[in-house]
Amino acid sequence: MTRSEQRTVSTEQRTNKSDTASESQVTIERSNTVPPVEGAPDGVITLKDLEVFYSDFRAVTNVNMSFGSREITALIGPSGCGKSTVLRCLNRMNDLVPGARVEGAVAYHGVDIYGEDVDVIEVRRRIGMVFQKPNPFPKSIYDNVAYGPRVTGMKVSDMDNVVERALRGAALWDEVKDKLKQNAFGLSGGQQQRLCIARAIATSPEVILMDEPCSALDPIATAKIEDLMVELASTYTIIIVTHNMQQAARVSQRTGFFTAEADDKGQRTGRLVEFDTTEHIFGNPSDARTEAYITGRFG
Amino acid sequence: MTATTLVVDQSLKSGRRKGVGSTVFAIALWACLAIICAFLFFVLAVIVQKGLARFDPNLVTEHPSRLRPDTSGVKSALFGTIWIMVLTALIALPLGIAAAVYLEEYADGTRWWNRLIELNIQNLAAVPSVIYGILALGFVVRGPLSIGAVLLAGAIALALLILPVVIITCREALRSVPSEIRSGSLALGATQWQTTWKQVLPAAVPGIATGSILALSRAIGEAAPLLLVGATTFLTFNPDGVFSRYTVLPTQIFSLVPLDRVEFRDLAYSTILLLIIVLLVMNALAIWLRNRYQRQW
Ligand SMILES: Nc1ncnc2c1ncn2[C@@H]1O[C@H](COP(=O)(O)OP(=O)(O)O)[C@@H](O)[C@H]1O
Ligand SMILES: [Mg+2]
Numbered sequence: 001m002t003r004s005e006q007r008t009v010s011t012e013q014r015t016n017k018s019d020t021a022s023e024s025q026v027t028i029e030r031s032n033t034v035p036p037v038e039g040a041p042d043g044v045i046t047l048k049d050l051e052v053f054y055s056d057f058r059a060v061t062n063v064n065m066s067f068g069s070r071e072i073t074a075l076i077g078p079s080g081c082g083k084s085t086v087l088r089c090l091n092r093m094n095d096l097v098p099g100a101r102v103e104g105a106v107a108y109h110g111v112d113i114y115g116e117d118v119d120v121i122e123v124r125r126r127i128g129m130v131f132q133k134p135n136p137f138p139k140s141i142y143d144n145v146a147y148g149p150r151v152t153g154m155k156v157s158d159m160d161n162v163v164e165r166a167l168r169g170a171a172l173w174d175e176v177k178d179k180l181k182q183n184a185f186g187l188s189g190g191q192q193q194r195l196c197i198a199r200a201i202a203t204s205p206e207v208i209l210m211d212e213p214c215s216a217l218d219p220i221a222t223a224k225i226e227d228l229m230v231e232l233a234s235t236y237t238i239i240i241v242t243h244n245m246q247q248a249a250r251v252s253q254r255t256g257f258f259t260a261e262a263d264d265k266g267q268r269t270g271r272l273v274e275f276d277t278t279e280h281i282f283g284n285p286s287d288a289r290t291e292a293y294i295t296g297r298f299g
Numbered sequence: 300m301t302a303t304t305l306v307v308d309q310s311l312k313s314g315r316r317k318g319v320g321s322t323v324f325a326i327a328l329w330a331c332l333a334i335i336c337a338f339l340f341f342v343l344a345v346i347v348q349k350g351l352a353r354f355d356p357n358l359v360t361e362h363p364s365r366l367r368p369d370t371s372g373v374k375s376a377l378f379g380t381i382w383i384m385v386l387t388a389l390i391a392l393p394l395g396i397a398a399a400v401y402l403e404e405y406a407d408g409t410r411w412w413n414r415l416i417e418l419n420i421q422n423l424a425a426v427p428s429v430i431y432g433i434l435a436l437g438f439v440v441r442g443p444l445s446i447g448a449v450l451l452a453g454a455i456a457l458a459l460l461i462l463p464v465v466i467i468t469c470r471e472a473l474r475s476v477p478s479e480i481r482s483g484s485l486a487l488g489a490t491q492w493q494t495t496w497k498q499v500l501p502a503a504v505p506g507i508a509t510g511s512i513l514a515l516s517r518a519i520g521e522a523a524p525l526l527l528v529g530a531t532t533f534l535t536f537n538p539d540g541v542f543s544r545y546t547v548l549p550t551q552i553f554s555l556v557p558l559d560r561v562e563f564r565d566l567a568y569s570t571i572l573l574l575i576i577v578l579l580v581m582n583a584l585a586i587w588l589r590n591r592y593q594r595q596w
Contacts (some may be wrong), residue, residue: 121490124486151489196483
C-alpha cells in the first residue's frame, strides 16, 4: 500500500463522519464476505490464505487462523518469523509501510477489511493496537485518553466519564486521578503502557492487538499488564505477540506458533506451524517444531 | 601477578608517544579557531567602538536627514526592517511549512518527481541572494505583476530567498518527531491529516520556530536583493502598508558608508551596531526556544 492510497481513505472518512458517530452501527460494507476457515473457532477475525510481501520479499505466507471472541490468542515464534507482520495486517497498520502488500483475506465479522469501500479509520477504531515500546503522546494524561474519541468523531456526552472509565479499565485510574493534566511523559514505563491500553480502549474497540507489550517493562510492571490482559479479556478480544512463552502460557486460551524456514532459494518466509488451544500447544504439541521451540531447543 | 601489572603499566606509558602528533593537531585546530575568533572580535570591537559615538535615542526616533547628520537617525529603516520581516514571515512560513509537511508526511519519496523537488530545493538554498532580487525585479516589480518597488515586492524577494532554508529546517524538525507518535495516532483511527495537524506539527513547533527565526534573521541582513527590487536608500517616513515605499537597515548602511562627511560615517557605524543587536536578539531567541523545548523523547 502506498501513502497515496491512504490519502484516498482519509477523504472517505470525512464523508463517512455521520455514520461513524452513531457508535454501534457497522459502517463496513458487507460486500466482501469471506467464508469461515474450516475447523477454526468461529472468530471475530479470520485470516484466509494470508500472504504479506515487503516489496519483493515474501515475509509470511499461507496463514489461516481465526481469533475467538473474548479470548486471548497468543502468537509465538522465533524473531523474524512474521508475528508482527501478521498482527499489523489485522488493523491495516501495514498500509503505513511503503512497499507492503497483503494477499488473501482478513475477515472481520466476515467482511474483508482489505476489500473495497472499507473505511480504514473505522477498522482501526474497532481494532485497537498497543505497541512494543510505550508511545504516549507528548500531551496530558487526559488528552492522551481523549484523543481517540475526539479524532474519530465519537459522540461523547461526557468526555470526563469516558476518560475515567478507560483509565479504570486499564487499572491506572487510582495512580493518575490527581494528575490528569500532567504530561504523560512523567509516568513510569509500566504506567505509560497501561495509559496506551487506556487510550486504545477509550474508542470502545472490540479487538485489541498487542505487539510484545511487556518487552520494555520490568517484571513487576509486566505482571500488572498480564493481570490486566486477563481482566480485559472478559470484554475484549485480545491478540498478543510475545516472545515470552511463559506469558503466552499464563494468559492465552489459544496459541499460534510461527516459524520461518529458509526455502531452496534461501528466502525465509514465515508460516503458521500450529494453531491450537494453549493447553494443547504447551502440553502436547502435534508438530515436532513446536515441541522443539517450547522446550527451548531452538529459536 | 606483578609481571602482568608491569606489562600493563608499560603499555599504558608507551601510549604517550602517539600523544605528540595529536597534541600538535589539537594546537593547530585551536590556532584556527583563535584566528576566526580574533577576526570576529576585531570586527565587533571596531563596530562597537565607532558605533557607540552615535548610539543615542535619536538613532531610532529620528528619520534620516541630509542636512542634520549629527542628530538624524534611521527610524524609517528600522521600521522598514520590522515591516519586511513580518511580511516575509507571513509569506515564507506558511508556504515553507506546508511544503515541508507535504514532503515529509505525504510524499512518496520513491517517486521521481518528489526526488526531483527535493534536489531542487537543496540547489535553491545555494543560489546567491542577488539572483532572487533579479527574479523579483523581473516578475514582481515589473513584468507580470508590476506592483512597483514597494514593500510587498521586497518581502516576496526575501521570502523566495529563505523559502528553501525554511523548508529544509522544517523537514528536519518534522523528521525528529518519532514515528511511534504517528503510528500511535493512526492506530487510534486518526486520519493522516489529523495525525499531522494534532500530533506531528505541535511536536515539531520548537524546531520549526527555531529554524524560522534563523532564516528570518538571514533575510533582514540582506541588502543585495532589496537594492535590486528598489528599496530606497533615503526615506523620511515609515511604511504605512504593503504597497508603501520603504527602506531597510542594510540598504541604509549601504547608502551611508560612501558619504564623505564623518557624521554620516558615524551614523553608519551605529546603524551597523543596531542591526547586529537586532540579529543577536533574534538568534538568542532561537537558542532559547531550542533549549526551552528540549526534545522530550
Ligand atoms: N517494514 C519492513 N520492511 C521490510 N521488511 C520487513 C519490515 N518489517 C518486517 N520485515 C521483515 O519481515 C520479516 C518478519 O518480520 P516481523 O513481522 O517483524 O517478525 P517478528 O515480529 O516475528 O519478529 C522479517 O524478515 C523482517 O525483516
Ligand atoms: Mg515483532
